[in-house]
Amino acid sequence: MTSILVRKLLRDVRPALIVVCLILFLFAGLWVKITQRVTAEITPFFNTVARVAKLPPKLFEDVLFKGPGKVSQAVLGGADLRFEKPMDFLAVGLLHPVVLILSGVWAIGRAGGAVAGELDRGTMELLMSQPVPRNRLILAHLIVDAIVIPTICLSFFAGTQFGLWIVGPFEIDYTGVREALSREAPPAVVANLGIPTEPEHLEVSGRAQFPALANLAALIFALSGLTLALSACGRSRWKVIGYGVLLALIMFIVNVLGQLWDAAAFLRPISVFFYYQPQKIMLRDEWDVDLVAVWGANSPLAAIPAVGMLLAVGIIGYAVALRVFTRRDLPAPL
Amino acid sequence: MLLVAEKLTKDYGSFRALDSLDLTIAPGEVFGLLGPNGSGKTTALRLMLGFLKPTAGRATLAGFDCWAGGVEARKRVAYLPGELRLYENMTGRRLITFLAGLRGERANSEVDDLAKKLDIDIDRPLTHMSSGMKRKVALLTVLVPKVPLIILDEPTNTLDPTMRDELLGQLKRAKDRGQAVLFSSHVLHEVEAVCDRVGILRQGKLVHVQEMSALRDGRTVSARILDTLPFYSPAGDRLPADAIGPDGRLNLTYRGPMPALLEWLAKQRLDDLRIEPLGLAPIYKQYHGAE
Numbered sequence: 001m002t003s004i005l006v007r008k009l010l011r012d013v014r015p016a017l018i019v020v021c022l023i024l025f026l027f028a029g030l031w032v033k034i035t036q037r038v039t040a041e042i043t044p045f046f047n048t049v050a051r052v053a054k055l056p057p058k059l060f061e062d063v064l065f066k067g068p069g070k071v072s073q074a075v076l077g078g079a080d081l082r083f084e085k086p087m088d089f090l091a092v093g094l095l096h097p098v099v100l101i102l103s104g105v106w107a108i109g110r111a112g113g114a115v116a117g118e119l120d121r122g123t124m125e126l127l128m129s130q131p132v133p134r135n136r137l138i139l140a141h142l143i144v145d146a147i148v149i150p151t152i153c154l155s156f157f158a159g160t161q162f163g164l165w166i167v168g169p170f171e172i173d174y175t176g177v178r179e180a181l182s183r184e185a186p187p188a189v190v191a192n193l194g195i196p197t198e199p200e201h202l203e204v205s206g207r208a209q210f211p212a213l214a215n216l217a218a219l220i221f222a223l224s225g226l227t228l229a230l231s232a233c234g235r236s237r238w239k240v241i242g243y244g245v246l247l248a249l250i251m252f253i254v255n256v257l258g259q260l261w262d263a264a265a266f267l268r269p270i271s272v273f274f275y276y277q278p279q280k281i282m283l284r285d286e287w288d289v290d291l292v293a294v295w296g297a298n299s300p301l302a303a304i305p306a307v308g309m310l311l312a313v314g315i316i317g318y319a320v321a322l323r324v325f326t327r328r329d330l331p332a333p334l
Numbered sequence: 335m336l337l338v339a340e341k342l343t344k345d346y347g348s349f350r351a352l353d354s355l356d357l358t359i360a361p362g363e364v365f366g367l368l369g370p371n372g373s374g375k376t377t378a379l380r381l382m383l384g385f386l387k388p389t390a391g392r393a394t395l396a397g398f399d400c401w402a403g404g405v406e407a408r409k410r411v412a413y414l415p416g417e418l419r420l421y422e423n424m425t426g427r428r429l430i431t432f433l434a435g436l437r438g439e440r441a442n443s444e445v446d447d448l449a450k451k452l453d454i455d456i457d458r459p460l461t462h463m464s465s466g467m468k469r470k471v472a473l474l475t476v477l478v479p480k481v482p483l484i485i486l487d488e489p490t491n492t493l494d495p496t497m498r499d500e501l502l503g504q505l506k507r508a509k510d511r512g513q514a515v516l517f518s519s520h521v522l523h524e525v526e527a528v529c530d531r532v533g534i535l536r537q538g539k540l541v542h543v544q545e546m547s548a549l550r551d552g553r554t555v556s557a558r559i560l561d562t563l564p565f566y567s568p569a570g571d572r573l574p575a576d577a578i579g580p581d582g583r584l585n586l587t588y589r590g591p592m593p594a595l596l597e598w599l600a601k602q603r604l605d606d607l608r609i610e611p612l613g614l615a616p617i618y619k620q621y622h623g624a625e
Contacts, residue, residue, distance in 0.1 A: 004435040012423065122419025126472075129383055129413035130436040131405045330385040332376065333417045 001132060005140035010147065013110060017148060020106050021155035024099065028159025029166065031093035032206075035086055036167045040202055043083040044172045052181065052193055086170050086204040087283060090160070094212055094278040099156070100252075106152065107220045108244035111227035114141045115325055117237035122333030134326045141228065142318055149220045153213040160206040170202035211285075212278035218310035219276045223248060225317025226272075232321035235331055248272075258294065265294045272313055275306040336361045336410075336482055336514050337382065341391035344377050351377040353538040354391065359516055361482060364509050366525035367518040368614070369535035370622055375518035376416060378535070379487050382516070383413055396482060409437070412476040416487035416518070418469055426456030426463070426471040433475050441478065448474050452500060465492045477504055484508055486517035490524060502528050522614045532614060536621050544617055552612030553595065555586040561603035568598035587612060 050059055082088045093099065115137075118124035128134070174195050181190045227244040234240040251271035258268035268274040269291060280286040288303035337359040344352040352374040359365045367375045380386045382393045384404030393400040395407040421429060427445070434441045449456045452470045460468055469492050476484055484505075490498045505515050505528050519525050525532055526546065534542040559582060567573045569590050577586050584604070588595050589612075599607065 001436055001438065004432065008421075008432060122415075122417055123421055125380075125383075125385060125413075125415050126420065126433075127436075128385060129408060129411075129415070130433055131409040132436055133405050327387070329387055330380075332380070333419055 002136050002140055002143070005132070005136060006143045006147075009140055009144045013144070013148060016106075016109075017151065020102055021152060023102060024152060024156045025159035025162070027096070027098050028093060028156045029163035031096065032090070032160055032163025032167050035089040035093070035204070036170050038083055039086045039089050040170045040172050044174065044200075045177060047084065048174070048177045048193075048195060086202050087208060088279070090204065090206075090209065091212065091279040091282045093160070094156075094209070094216055094282075095276075099216070103152070103216065103220045104223055104245075104248050107223035108227045108241055108248060110144075110148075111141070111224040112231050112241040112244055113237050114228055115231040115321070116234040116240040117231070119235040119331065119333070120237040124330055125333070128330055135322055138228075138232075138318065138322045138325060145221060145224050145314075149217045149224070152220065153217045156216070157206070157210055157213055160209055164204065164206050170204050172196075172200040172202065174200075208282050212282035214307050215276055215278045215281055215310070218307045218314070219272060221314035222272045222275075222310040222317070223314075225314030225321075227317070229317040229320035229324070232324040232328070268294050269304075272310060275304075275309045277306055281306070335359065336363075337393070337395050337516065339378070339382070339391070339393040342378070342381055342388055342393050343390040344374075344381055344386055345389040350538050352381065355540050357533060357540065357543075359483070359514050361514055362509055362512045363531065364505060364515040364529045365517075366529035366532040367516065367535060368520075368522070368525060368532055368618060369518075370520070372537075373535040374538040375535055376487055377538070379413075379485055379516070379518060383411065383485065384408060410481050411483045411485055412479050412481045414472055414476045414484075414486040414489050416491065418465075418472050418491075420460050420468055420472060422461040423459075425459050426454065426474070429460065429471060430456065430475055430478060434478065437479055439479060445474065445478055448477055452497065466494060466497070469493060470497065473501060473504075477508070480511070481513065483514045483516065486515070488518055488520065490519070490521060498524070522618060526614055534618060534621050541621050542617060544614065548589070549612045549614065549617075552587060552589040553592075554610050554612055554616070555584065555588055555595070555599070555608070556610075557584045557599075557602075557604040557607040558582070559584050559603075560605055563602065568595045 050056070056062075115124075118127065127137070174197070178190060178195050178197075181193070181195070223244070226247060227240065230243050230247075231237075231240045234243075252273050254264070254267050255271040255273040258265040258271075258274070269289075274294075275289055277286075277289060287305055287307060289306045289309070290303055291299040291301050292303075335358040337357070339355045339357040342352060342355040342357075343350070355374075355378055357365075357378075367378060369375050377386065381388055382395065382400050384400045384407060387401050396410050398404075398406040398410075400407045421432075424432065426449075427441070430445055431441045445456070452474065454463075454467055454470045454474075456471060456474070458467075460471065463471070473489070476486065486505075489501060493501060502524060505517075508515055509528075515528075526549070529546050532544045532546060533540050534544070559578070563573060563578070563584065565573060567577070567586065568588055573586075577584060579585050595609070
């Protein structure tokens with residue numbers, strides 16, 4: 001019976017899943033190209049210009065992240081971002097609004113429809129008039145999440161691999177810069193600037209992204225679980241989705257504010273986005289979030305596993321949904 | 335008894351939607367629930383399906399509590415909702431197969447036979463079907479599983495007269511197979527046509543239960559009196575005091591053999607005579623006349 005429900009739910013989400021996976025696949029591929037352009041072309045150019053003008057090497061980043069730019073720096077992963085490192089920039093792809101919004105919309109939209117949507121459409125009584133235990137419906141949604149969320153993450157991974165294959169090796173070619181400078185300055189001066197004559201090869205690997213995708217999967221699951229709990233209490237899909245989006249937005253803002261403003265940093269652990277740190281997993285293999293950094297030395301825990309925490313939030317959401325849904329009245333369709 | 339409701343009550347806040355419903359339905363019985371909108375028909379049916387948790391009392395189906403043992407209870411019931419909403423992304427056949435699968439059954443060749451009888455193409459997507467066609471598909475999903483009880487909430491909504499007759503025929507066949515049927519309706523003559531017993535609900539209370547066999551044996555006689563009437567009725571007992579209405583007409587309810595009635599009428603001097611089968615209308619009007 002559960003497998004029949006799962007097959008039906010998968011069939012329902014199939015068109016939207018294909019669209020989401022395709023967008024993420026294309027975005028990930030495009031992000032590789034952007035990474036190559038930024039790290040192998042734009043940043044070396046600006047760094048060379050800075051070197052010629054004897055300016056501080058980090059001037060470019062300082063100008064970019066000055067004032068309101070700090071918000072985008074916080075959103076993109078704080079001080080972890082270094083434009084000359086392909087892996088740093090590749091990791092930013094997982095924090096890009098396209099990925100976050102698409103993941104959030106998927107998780108909230110699907111879970112919002114799980115109970116409230118069936119009630120809203122009036123199909124819940126068709127389903128529940130069959131000998132289907134209510135907990136089986138929640139279980140079926142859990143199984144669908146377990147199938148669909150990794151599929152979404154794998155489509156992103158596949159997109160990155162595809163992008164790396166299309167773009168090829170990341171190499172900084174200084175020929176263009178050297179020629180441009182040669183037109184303005186004598187060759188002896190240009191030679192003294194220390195611009196490399198051979199192409200510089202940058203190390204980049206898509207494989208490192210794979211473990212970080214576990215963090216993305218856990219984030220989607222956490223948002224899905226929280227929204228499912230709301231869905232189990234509601235009877236209008238759009239109202240539940242509205243509350244789900246509001247909750248996610250509040251948590252996102254709390255996390256960003258906490259990054260920008262030290263006085264609000266203690267609030268960050270109540271946001272699921274605090275536990276979404278794919279860069280740290282991808283670049284430094286750090287799976288724990290540092291609670292001492294936000295709660296100080298008095299923190300009851302020094303660190304907490306990011307993926308574990310997000311999975312726990314999702315499971316709690318599912319548990320609440322199970323408890324509510326198995327005890328509530330099923331109202332007549334609106 | 336197949337279905338037993340004992341003091342079944344449902345409150346929504348301070349509003350009592352169903353008030354201490356006591357009801358039993360035997361295997362193979364067709365029971366009709368009558369009442370206007372808001373009288374508690376749908377609430378009663380939803381409680382029996384385990385969609386709602388009773389505020390007080392309980393309903394059991396084949397001994398299984400409809401709320402606490404809802405799954406076991408629902409194994410024994412097929413339900414056609416009043417507000418019909420189907421999975422529009424499915425074809426009729428896929429819906430039937432899906433619902434049969436949830437029951438652990440397979441849709442067999444009977445589906446095609448029934449679809450032919452009901453004149454529907456079940457291979458069409460539901461989204462391309464009219465509301466009447468969708469209702470027929472839903473009806474199929476109810477008629478296919480051979481469960482002890484079929485519950486239908488206003489089943490003839492949006493059905494054309496031919497299909498309505500077909501549906502009532504199917505309900506009779508279900509009864510012949512030993513299935514019990516519980517259905518709600520506004521339409522008195524449909525209920526009269528198929529039900530063994532009828533319950534009338536008023537403001538959440540079951541105010542009357544009528545054995546239809548008692549009505550089927552009865553006739554109402556209405557005539558203009560041209561002369562004085564005898565002291566005795568056709569049945570041989572005293573003519574009731576209210577048999578002569580304020581307009582001077584004879585209005586009589588008679589239960590008994592037809593020849594005796596005709597013989598009695600032949601002896602009277604009457605004009606404008608009408609003899610009609612005793613229906614539910616007078617009983618229904620007694621409780622809902624002003625509504």
